[in-house]
Amino acid sequence: xxxxxxxxxxxxxxxxxxxxxxxxxxxxxxxxxxxxxxxxxxxxxxxxxxxxxxxxxxxxxxxxxxxxxxxxxxxxxxxxxxxxxxxxxxxxxxxxxxxxxxxxxxxxxxxxxxxxxxxxxxxxxxxxxxxxxxxxxxxxxxxxxxxxxxxxxxxxxxxxxxxxxxxxxxxxxxxxxxxxxxxxxxxxxxxxxxxxxxxxxxxx
Numbered sequence: 001x002x003x004x005x006x007x008x009x010x011x012x013x014x015x016x017x018x019x020x021x022x023x024x025x026x027x028x029x030x031x032x033x034x035x036x037x038x039x040x041x042x043x044x045x046x047x048x049x050x051x052x053x054x055x056x057x058x059x060x061x062x063x064x065x066x067x068x069x070x071x072x073x074x075x076x077x078x079x080x081x082x083x084x085x086x087x088x089x090x091x092x093x094x095x096x097x098x099x100x101x102x103x104x105x106x107x108x109x110x111x112x113x114x115x116x117x118x119x120x121x122x123x124x125x126x127x128x129x130x131x132x133x134x135x136x137x138x139x140x141x142x143x144x145x146x147x148x149x150x151x152x153x154x155x156x157x158x159x160x161x162x163x164x165x166x167x168x169x170x171x172x173x174x175x176x177x178x179x180x181x182x183x184x185x186x187x188x189x190x191x192x193x194x195x196x197x198x199x200x201x202x203x204x
Contacts, residue, residue: 021101028200029101031094035110036133037162039140041179046105048188063106078159091119098127111167132173139180
């Protein structure tokens with residue numbers, strides 16, 4: 001792990017513990033990291049899970065790739081270096097959300113294994129759930145809600161994942177969703193079922 005540029009800094013110890021926050025919320029903080037090609041269904045499923053769990057009184061938040069690039073990461077492009085920094089920053093934000101007891105759902109293409117593994121490593125055991133939103137490229141292209149694949153095929157969008165830039169599928173994700181053959185509701189239900197079975201939705 002790289003060291004901060006600033007040298008004269010130290011970590012501040014908070015008086016409220018993570019366990020106290022989770023007890024107050026009645027849930028376990030966790031990062032649910034959705035990864036997959038553009039138009040595979042990451043954001044839609046994350047938003048659906050958020051809506052269902054919030055309706056059940058759980059505290060959630062969706063960190064979406066496009067939304068983050070409008071604010072926190074508006075200075076970054078899509079070069080390999082900028083993609084790396086984009087995912088590094090959101091990994092640190094997700095860690096803070098998790099420590100606050102929030103169920104945070106991140107929806108990013110996050111194409112490189114090394115970046116996703118780094119974000120897992122900075123969190124505690126069981127704090128990071130990788131969800132591979134698997135969808136055939138041809139299905140993603142058929143959906144193409146913003147016409148990005150067509151533009152990439154025409155050479156108008158450089159470094160587009162799946163066309164002119166690589167995507168490295170997860171090797172050992174906790175959950176695999178097959179969004180080419182299952183509905184959004186089915187995919188969201190499988191994520192919630194995993195959370196239920198593994199104790200994330202119960203009070204501490």
